[in-house]
Amino acid sequence: MRLLILGTGGMANTHAENFAKIDGVEMVGAVDVDPARVSAFAEKHKIANTFGSLDEAIAWGKFEAVANVTPDRAHHPTTMQLVKAGKHQFCEKPLAENHALASEMADAAEAAGLINMVNLTYRNVAPLQKARDMVLAGEIGSVKHVEASYLQSWLISKQWGDWRTESQWLWRLSTAHGSNGVLGDIGIHILDFASYGAGLEIDHIFGRLKTFDKAEGGKIGDYSLDANDSFTMSVDFSNGALGVIHATRWAAGHFNDLKLRIYGDKGGIEVLHTLKGSWLKACTGAHAELAEWQEIDAGKVPTNYERFAAAVKTGRNGEPDFRHAANLQKALDLAFVTEKQRREAAL
Ligand SMILES: NC(=O)c1ccc[n+]([C@@H]2O[C@H](COP(=O)([O-])OP(=O)(O)OC[C@H]3O[C@@H](n4cnc5c(N)ncnc54)[C@H](O)[C@@H]3O)[C@@H](O)[C@H]2O)c1
Structure with a gap:
């Protein structure tokens, strides 16, 4: 290619x-x-x-x-x-x-x-793929509750650079520069992480968005710092399960951490991904009775880059495709509506 x-x-x-x-x-x-x-x-x-x-x-x-x-x-x-x-x-x-x-x-x-x-x-995270396989194989039974978070701290830490002076961070804080804030930036990742991992589609959402004061007059040079930097969302899924999904750039102590917990009527699964690595834990079968968690080796999975190269070679489209990302975008758009109207909305 x-x-x-x-x-x-x-x-x-x-x-x-x-x-x-x-x-x-x-x-x-x-x-x-x-x-x-x-x-x-x-x-x-x-x-x-x-x-x-x-x-x-x-x-x-x-x-x-x-x-x-x-x-x-x-x-x-x-x-x-x-x-x-x-x-x-x-x-x-x-x-x-x-x-x-x-x-x-x-x-x-x-x-x-x-x-x-x-x-x-985060489709490249093997524990996420394994968690999905386990859910789809019925290992935790019927999913009832999902909890997902994506935590970053670049608004309080200079580990990735200084947002006050560097354009690659400033455009992410400004709607006039095409950013939908933390929701558009990493919200899309965590919505995918939660729904893909749980093997469920999101049906309704109620999102809240927050932009905190960060600079005098809310501006740095040409950049109006008006894009959201924290969101919370309650959701329900296609099978009736409930979920909470949230993300922020204000999470001191977390550079880039994604967490997903999926609970069914037979067991639970936890996925954690950080810059240091990824982990999968499950509490299934007889262990569920005793709340005992086992660490599971998820092996390796091909990256999106490898799957794109394979798709071009074979001529068969790969996942996640544009249609999937466009559907997720619906939930992002609706979060702005629910923030204004303070009520849930259907996708
Ligand atoms: N998948 C992920 O985990 C992940 C991580 C980081 C960033 N991103 C995404 O990657 C994209 C780029 O982010 P970034 O951090 O590299 O931003 P960046 O600002 O560092 O780089 C963007 C580059 O694109 C150039 N550019 C702008 N308009 C252009 C045009 N019309 N034609 C050609 N070049 C143009 C800019 O000059 C700049 O060099 C964003 O959409 C961001 O959301 C994804």
């Missing part, structure tokens, strides 16, 4: 490192509107061709697939351009700023018969 990397900021490095390890993948070009960034990136990852715009790269045309690692609001226009050019796509999350735009992207890619996948990174 001849791959173009579109957007060469922070996350593009993770794409390049992962794609470089896959046999048969050749990174043939890189695009960024920032000339210095694209040259440094191309040099670091040994990519021969660089472009200052997607138009230039499409005019050149010698690639068949694209990893779209641009900021959220660039996903829709660039994807639509790439669909017209007939290119397979692996797009970063969230797919777009809202459900309408995300659906348009899914419709267009499907109509053109192109491979379309979204990088919901």
Whole structure:
């Protein structure tokens, strides 16, 4: 697969490192509107061709697939351009700023018969995949209750950089710069983590969003810091189970921690993923009577990067696809409605 990397900021490095390890993948070009960034990136990852715009790269045309690692609001226009050019796509999350735009992207890619996948990174977590298999095999019985959280602390820690001075953090705090805050940034991950792990669709949500004061006048330079940085959500699932899902950038002591607990009428499962590793614990069968938890080895699973490369090779779309990400986007959109109306909404 001849791959173009579109957007060469922070996350593009993770794409390049992962794609470089896959046999048969050749990174043939890189695009960024920032000339210095694209040259440094191309040099670091040994990519021969660089472009200052997607138009230039499409005019050149010698690639068949694209990893779209641009900021959220660039996903829709660039994807639509790439669909017209007939290119397979692996797009970063969230797919777009809202459900309408995300659906348009899914419709267009499907109509053109192109491979379309979204990088919901935590599908790469083996304990999540194993938890889902166990739930679907009936090991915890009928699911009644789900608890999921995604905790980050970059608003109080400089471990990943300083949001007060660095543009890659500031755009995430500003709706005018295309961000839906913590909800759009990591909310989409934890909604997927919870519903995929539990093997259930989300039916209704009641979300609350909060933007805390962070700078004088709520602004730093051109950036109005108005995007939410904490959310809580109560949900119910397709089988009637209840759940609570929440995320924040204010969780001191947690750099990037996802936790999922699924309880059924025969047992429970816990998945924990942090920068230090991932764990799966289960309390099933006779152990449920005594509340005894066992650690389970979940093995290894292919990454989204590997599954995208395989999808392009075989011509069969992989998961998670644009349609799935567009459906999740519905829940994100509705959280803004429920925050305003203070009542639940159906998906
Ligand atoms: N899956 C994950 O776990 C994960 C993690 C981090 C970021 N992300 C996502 O990756 C995307 C990029 O995030 P980032 O942290 O790398 O941001 P970033 O700001 O560091 O990098 C984005 C780059 O895209 C460039 N760019 C902007 N518009 C462009 C356009 N039209 N054409 C070409 N280049 C353009 C910018 O100049 C910048 O270099 C976001 O959608 C973000 O949500 C996903």
